[in-house]
Amino acid sequence: MAYKFLITIILFVMVMIFAVQNAxxxxxxxxxxxxxxxxxxxxxxxxxxxxxxxxxARSIIRIKRNTE
Structure with a gap:
């Protein structure tokens, strides 16, 4: 549980840094x-x-494969 939370926080911080640098x-x-x-x-x-x-595209390919 703490592992997922830590990854979420890290990703959020990275997105915020990206947004600020590309404002x-x-x-x-x-x-x-x-x-x-x-x-x-x-x-x-x-x-x-x-x-x-x-x-x-993936959905269309799956549908075509299932109909064959």
Missing amino acids: AVVEIQLLFWEAAFPRSLLIFMMLLIGIVIGWF
Whole structure:
């Protein structure tokens, strides 16, 4: 139990350090849309999008294997 808590605290501290060091605002332009986000938020959003795409791809592969 204490081991999991310690790992959670270490990961939380690392995420906070990452967020503070990447706090600069970055502008994003996509066609006619423009927005400004902190760099760390943008990196986390891209990470989440990648996780979701990977999960969907894995689900599709599993479905195809089960139907064969």
